[in-house]
Amino acid sequence: MRTFLSRRVAAAWLACAVLAAAPAAAQSQDDLFDDSALHDVMLTVSERDWNALKAHADENTYYPADLRWRDVTVRNIGIRSRGTSTRNGVKPGLRLDINHYVDQTFVGLRAVILDNGFTDPSTLRESLAMKVFARAGLPAVREAPARLFINNEYAGVYVIVEPIDRTFVTRLFGAAEGNVESGGYLYEYQWVREYGFQYLGPALAAYAELFELKTRETDAVSRRYQPLESLTRAINETPAGQFEETVGALIDLPELVKYLAVQRATGEIDGFIGNWGMSNFYLYRFRDGRPAQLLPWDADHSLWALDDPIDYRLDTNVLVARAMTVPALRRLYLETLASTARLLTDGAAADGRGWLEREADRLAALVAPAVATDPVAPFTFPEFEGNVRGLRGFLRTRPLYVECAARAALDRSAPQSCPLPVYVEIPPPGRLPR
Amino acid sequence: MTAARVLTGALAACALLTSLAGRAGAQTPSGLRLADNGRPTLQLPFGEIVFRGRVSTTVQSPSRDRGTPRPDPGWQTRRLQVEGTLFKKVEFEVSREFGDADEPERDAFANIRFNRAFELRAGQFKMPFGHDALIGGANLDFVYRSLAGRQLAPGRDMGVMAHGRLKSRRLAYQAGVFRRDGDNARTAQTRGGRNALAGRVLVMPFVSSPHPALAAVQVGGAIVTSELVDSLGLRGRTVFGEGVFFDRVFVNGRRMRRGVEASWAHGPASLYGEFMRVSDQRLEMGAAGDALPGVTASGWSIAGTWVLTGERKDGRVDPEHSFFGDGYGALELVARIEALSFGAATTPGAAVSPLAAPLAANADRAATVGLSWYLNRYLKVTGGAVFESIRDPERSPVPGNGRVPTAVVQFQAAL
Numbered sequence: 094m095r096t097f098l099s100r101r102v103a104a105a106w107l108a109c110a111v112l113a114a115a116p117a118a119a120q121s122q123d124d125l126f127d128d129s130a131l132h133d134v135m136l137t138v139s140e141r142d143w144n145a146l147k148a149h150a151d152e153n154t155y156y157p158a159d160l161r162w163r164d165v166t167v168r169n170i171g172i173r174s175r176g177t178s179t180r181n182g183v184k185p186g187l188r189l190d191i192n193h194y195v196d197q198t199f200v201g202l203r204a205v206i207l208d209n210g211f212t213d214p215s216t217l218r219e220s221l222a223m224k225v226f227a228r229a230g231l232p233a234v235r236e237a238p239a240r241l242f243i244n245n246e247y248a249g250v251y252v253i254v255e256p257i258d259r260t261f262v263t264r265l266f267g268a269a270e271g272n273v274e275s276g277g278y279l280y281e282y283q284w285v286r287e288y289g290f291q292y293l294g295p296a297l298a299a300y301a302e303l304f305e306l307k308t309r310e311t312d313a314v315s316r317r318y319q320p321l322e323s324l325t326r327a328i329n330e331t332p333a334g335q336f337e338e339t340v341g342a343l344i345d346l347p348e349l350v351k352y353l354a355v356q357r358a359t360g361e362i363d364g365f366i367g368n369w370g371m372s373n374f375y376l377y378r379f380r381d382g383r384p385a386q387l388l389p390w391d392a393d394h395s396l397w398a399l400d401d402p403i404d405y406r407l408d409t410n411v412l413v414a415r416a417m418t419v420p421a422l423r424r425l426y427l428e429t430l431a432s433t434a435r436l437l438t439d440g441a442a443a444d445g446r447g448w449l450e451r452e453a454d455r456l457a458a459l460v461a462p463a464v465a466t467d468p469v470a471p472f473t474f475p476e477f478e479g480n481v482r483g484l485r486g487f488l489r490t491r492p493l494y495v496e497c498a499a500r501a502a503l504d505r506s507a508p509q510s511c512p513l514p515v516y517v518e519i520p521p522p523g524r525l526p527r
Numbered sequence: 528m529t530a531a532r533v534l535t536g537a538l539a540a541c542a543l544l545t546s547l548a549g550r551a552g553a554q555t556p557s558g559l560r561l562a563d564n565g566r567p568t569l570q571l572p573f574g575e576i577v578f579r580g581r582v583s584t585t586v587q588s589p590s591r592d593r594g595t596p597r598p599d600p601g602w603q604t605r606r607l608q609v610e611g612t613l614f615k616k617v618e619f620e621v622s623r624e625f626g627d628a629d630e631p632e633r634d635a636f637a638n639i640r641f642n643r644a645f646e647l648r649a650g651q652f653k654m655p656f657g658h659d660a661l662i663g664g665a666n667l668d669f670v671y672r673s674l675a676g677r678q679l680a681p682g683r684d685m686g687v688m689a690h691g692r693l694k695s696r697r698l699a700y701q702a703g704v705f706r707r708d709g710d711n712a713r714t715a716q717t718r719g720g721r722n723a724l725a726g727r728v729l730v731m732p733f734v735s736s737p738h739p740a741l742a743a744v745q746v747g748g749a750i751v752t753s754e755l756v757d758s759l760g761l762r763g764r765t766v767f768g769e770g771v772f773f774d775r776v777f778v779n780g781r782r783m784r785r786g787v788e789a790s791w792a793h794g795p796a797s798l799y800g801e802f803m804r805v806s807d808q809r810l811e812m813g814a815a816g817d818a819l820p821g822v823t824a825s826g827w828s829i830a831g832t833w834v835l836t837g838e839r840k841d842g843r844v845d846p847e848h849s850f851f852g853d854g855y856g857a858l859e860l861v862a863r864i865e866a867l868s869f870g871a872a873t874t875p876g877a878a879v880s881p882l883a884a885p886l887a888a889n890a891d892r893a894a895t896v897g898l899s900w901y902l903n904r905y906l907k908v909t910g911g912a913v914f915e916s917i918r919d920p921e922r923s924p925v926p927g928n929g930r931v932p933t934a935v936v937q938f939q940a941a942l
Binding site: 155156157169171192194195197273274297298301304305309310311312313315316317318356463 | 716717718757758761764769770775776777779809811812813814816855880881882884886907921923924925926927
């Protein structure tokens with residue numbers, strides 16, 4: 094009996110010795126942000142917690158949930174309501190913090206945003222705007238449309254958005270920048286009041302109120318916020334002749350004006366030079382002291398302002414206004430406006446649809462059935478259809494104006510009359526599926 | 528990966544073969560032989576080289592609450608170790624952990640023994656701090672080291688250390704300098720402290736007592752100090768490491784570790800405990816370049832073991848009646864209570880300032896009971912239950928009440 098047992102034990106040990114964990118079918122971030130498909134994101138959360146999250150949507154309270162996407166399941170993540178103007182208890186925007194309770198990642202991500210598109214009847218603007226940033230060679234988060242299921246019940250159309258965090262910084266700028274201890278400083282701009290980089294004085298608390306640090310949050314106060322005070326003072330107090338050199342050493346001015354041009358070309362009303370002051374961006378200070386860079390965020394109010402002139406509100410922001418007095422930067426701004434306008438209409442087909450319009454049509458057809466059945470959609474399906482038609486009209490008309498106006502400003506010999514576009518709806522090539 | 532699997536299989540097979548072979552080769556006078564302690568030993572004219580190894584796998588109860596959907600059957604520990612003595616005076620040890628892809632190097636040191644009172648060790652080895660942290664992996668009574676032993680004690684680093692025993696073993700000392708302050712506070716993302724000084728003193732006050740039970744009492748204290756240069760401090764992780772109940776914060780200045788310990792082992796029973804505290808300064812980190820309050824962490828543990836089958840407790844239990852021979856091995860009952868806590872690091876009243884970083888205090892308490900079955904001197908199965916509780920449930924792997932119960936089984940083969 095003992096010999097028999099011994100052999101069994103021996104066999105068990107040997108069997109264990111050769112056991113190796115079989116690699117799971119690998120899903121990647123590229124798969125998650127592949128917008129050629131409509132993703133299904135499944136959240137399992139207690140009914141009590143889900144109701145509490147919706148009832149207290151204005152709070153950042155976390156609730157535990159399980160996340161499933163394709164064959165990937167991540168248990169015990171933290172979810173909370175998110176957003177500013179889009180916060181609501183009917184169709185809450187969600188932040189999924191994968192490692193809130195447990196030290197884990199989801200396809201290498203520490204968090205995922207589910208954008209509720211609450212102010213965009215088309216649900217497409219956020220994704221389309223980020224495509225333009227990416228195609229213009231600027232940093233941009235990746236996005237993909239999704240249906241959200243709460244406890245296996247359909248809970249609406251969302252957009253999966255890559256968060257701007259240490260993982261994003263690592264992807265964009267390399268592992269050294271994403272290092273917890275020695276990486277760069279990532280700030281999320283917090284809209285508190287209308288503000289345009291006016292100097293706020295030497296007290297660092299004023300800057301801390303507006304720029305919430307997302308990396309190195311516990312570093313020395315001076316290392317966290319003194320550079321922002323210095324930047325703001327330089328923006329406001331540097332003599333005109335030294336502006337480009339002095340301020341350009343602190344913030345990447347060419348990248349800034351390209352960023353502005355993309356937002357202006359795409360009719361963004363709530364961006365860096367938005368209608369309510371600066372909004373929806375991150376500022377990244379590199380670890381090695383390179384000039385800081387802006388990172389665009391939350392662009393669901395882009396492709397909106399059809400008839401804003403190309404110089405609209407540039408004078409409301411000290412940094413932008415002073416940058417525009419530098420001839421080289423002004424020229425770069427105008428050239429980027431023109432190139433972005435061309436980019437939007439790039440490869441226009443025989444039917445007149447440019448690149449972004451074709452993308453809009455593709456995504457609209459993809460999400461339409463999900464929009465039609467969205468139980469908490471903030472807009473009706475006819476409103477969705479109408480907004481898509483308006484979006485197509487925008488994409489057909491604004492780029493023409495932007496390019497014309499930019500050319501006129503660049504070259505005084507070019508035609509100087511560029512009429513502002515007027516609203517027009519253009520139906521999609523085919524009927525949107527329901 | 529392939530090499531690691533081969534090593535795993537080889538070690539497990541070797542452990543089994545030596546189990547089955549008994550001490551058939553123990554009488555070989557020279558060359559490769561099995562020594563009395565059961566380890567393959569290469570006898571040389573000028574010394575000996577001993578080959579050791581250990582593989583272990585741990586399976587813990589799946590828990591939807593803790594993000595562990597299924598047990599992990601992989602071998603977590605795959606340790607190979609070579610140690611030896613040359614010319615009677617020089618000892619060396621080199622070990623490598625194949626289960627750790629990031630930092631596989633473990634010990635790599637040489638030790639010169641001038642006399643019993645003065646020995647000199649140089650290389651990479653465990654810094655002299657903490658009772659539990661200094662127990663060899665094969666001799667651990669529990670599946671996991673104590674929370675404080677893993678997270679507050681420094682661990683290994685490169686350095687030079689003098690050590691020895693004085694007054695007929697009544698007093699032992701260790702004192703060394705190290706390049707950094709140990710690998711327990713270091714990750715791929717964090718450098719930890721540097722230029723560490725460490726010292727430890729152990730006293731056996733009753734060593735000459737006629738009562739063996741009293742003579743076994745040992746008490747001691749240790750201190751480690753190191754420099755922190757704008758680096759991330761210590762992090763509080765739960766017993767199984769899946770949760771972070773206190774995240775790292777930037778610290779600057781000096782790190783001071785202080786610890787006291789006591790242990791006793793007699794016959795089949797043992798009892799030991801320790802307390803340690805780590806203080807990290809945050810100099811020049813305030814808004815005006817002033818110092819912020821330091822971050823302090825403290826931990827304690829008390830553990831007891833009892834070999835039910837009566838064998839003497841001396842590290843790893845050696846069963847009198849092997850399961851592969853004439854008996855059923857040895858059974859040992861183990862129990863431990865412990866806590867690890869981190870203090871708040873904010874300035875009173877400053878929490879409302881946007882400059883203040885959120886650093887609320889938190890603590891983890893755990894109680895562990897378990898049973899170890901030593902099939903023979905090489906093979907051991909340890910089963911246990913860990914009852915863990917996080918003070919702030921929001922920073923627990925189990926939100927809600929913060930309590931984390933887990934069952935765990937470990938299979939270990941060690942040469």
